[in-house]
Amino acid sequence: MTTDNHAEVPNTQPANAPDLPLQALAAFGWEPFFARQVSLEALFDTPPVRVVAVHRSGLEVVGPDIDALIPPRADATVGDWLLLDRARAHASQLLARKSLIKRRAPGTNRQEQLIAANIDTVFIVSSCNQDFNLARLERYVALVFEADITPVIVLTKADLAVDAASWIAAASAVSARVPVVALDARSVEPRQVLSPWCQPGRTVAFLGSSGVGKSTLTNALAGADLIATQAIREDDAKGRHTTTARALHRVPGGCLVLDTPGMRELQLTDAASGIAETFEDMEALAAHCRFADCQHEAEPGCAVRAAIDEGRLDPARLRRWRKLIAEDRFNSASLAERRSQDRAFGKMVKNTMKDIKARRRS
Template sequence: MNNLLELGLVPFFIQQLNDVSLLETQLARVTAVQRSRLTVVTETGEKVVELSPALLQAEPTDRPTVGDWVLLDASLARITDVLERKSLFKRLGAGSSSEIQPIAANVDILFIVTSCNEEFKESRLERYLALCAEAGAMPVIILSKADLADDVDQYVQRARRTQAGVAVETANALDPDTLAGVRSWIDSHTTVALVGSSGVGKSTLLNTLAGHTLTATGEIREQDRKGRHTTTHRQLHTLPDGGLLIDVPGMRELRVADVDQSLSTVFKDIEALATQCRFADCHHDSEPGCAVMKAIETDSIDSRRLSNYKKLLRENAQATATLAQKRQQGKDFARMVKEVKRIKQSKHAE
């Protein structure tokens, strides 16, 4: 079982098995997803498998993704079941899609990587932090390219203000000697997902932590000091000193849905102040007795932060309503199909 232990197998997953013998035969962890092909690792080695018909028809979030623990059929060629997850990092699909897309499962820590340059944006970090809270993982903000910044401390302070108590580490992804703080978050059973915009140095960080090249990296563009997008699919890698890293491609869009409680986690300061407003339905705009606006006037809270909070609330409300409508339509359609089958069976019986 050493193979599976190195892949992060813990009692939470073992306890879900009805038959312990499945550990040596049919239990596997998904290490890569490329369209319809999935790569898994079992006790006996790596395999490329497909999904069972039931999983092919399942909702996207019920299908296996990178980091999932799954059961294979007797032929070891098909995934039949997905074990209950400890966490799931997901997002609303890009563009006009109203589907929730699973990104990485059973993640313990989410490394949110951003650069100490023009790419750094608090509003984007707050969006990642909300999705991380919803996933049930611990966030750690990694400030890459710290060696190129004139004032790293300002980026550290700005990052810390995105969520109370959030951990922040600085790094030069090319220099192993600067990664002690980053490494301290990874132990032998920890699964970490690397997320962030394209070109912030995720692949470089992964390669340096691994001690050798696991994935290609891009050159830095001179005009804006940004790297080029290199990761094309999600993949789980084991580190030589223990622990696992999932490299996630940069996402152009990071839309949110179903994150009501998570926004409360990220914007706890604003929500705490809101309870002190004169009116319970205060919009924190121009109402008299608004505690939030008073905090902005005294520079206790940045107006940008309030603006992003309102934006995420609106986006979440709209997307969540759309999802609820789609789910209801799915239930109505399922009831209709069931009723048609019942009528056909009744007529056949006559």
């Protein structure tokens, strides 16, 4: 079903229904946070629907007895809730989000890309092989913390590892606040091991590079082959892109699962608090430095350098911390400049249009 900007979505709610099926809404992830934003009258007039996929032709939205494609819009992403205006679908109200995952868009246009909204738990997936990358895991964890979402590191291909415990120990060094689980994605383990986070009405997402098993994990939770999978390259354990678009899937047990394409580039922006949460150990050490503006190089009384000298801190972690902070500051400043330029351009256009109208009247 395709629609244009003025398409009508048929009213599929039974005329004699005594009330909106709130229990059915809960199965799509509806909860009090969203209900508090909507009046009872609005619930009937504009039923809530959730964005489950974003296509060039529009947004795929679902709800109790509703499955439709509405006009595309730049301000909505997978996981968002809309109040569906059947007569003017393009004007459907976007509800405030309880969480949002975003990144700086690839390329040089200095824009943000919305990844997913209203996620409860993110499973950050990596493999127990040469594709394992500690810096990448830290980057993902910072992104998820910044979005105010619970992160869990999932290590796949544990059945093929000679010493899975060493991979778990390495991943656990990312943050003491992030659980780490290891499993065989092709077995029954995902449904058992991930069940504490995959409760009815909860929304989880898999993030990670290509080939780590995100689609395989989604299929394991679903108990069916919802998504095609491919083998990794044998020479370097790198994955091939299987998933090409983000999409929410409802799986047995009532959980909603978001599978995402592997991200070749993950640039952080506006993620200072997420970085601080990921590197709480670094922040705690830095708080004990003699100077508040300590650069942790050769200053006297530097608690960070002391920890490195005593073998309590890996100098590589300090370098990665510095890199993420510098990257975030640069990208945040670039985006702020872009927003300022966009506002200035919009103001110029508005003033120009006013001048044109004034000349026409005269």
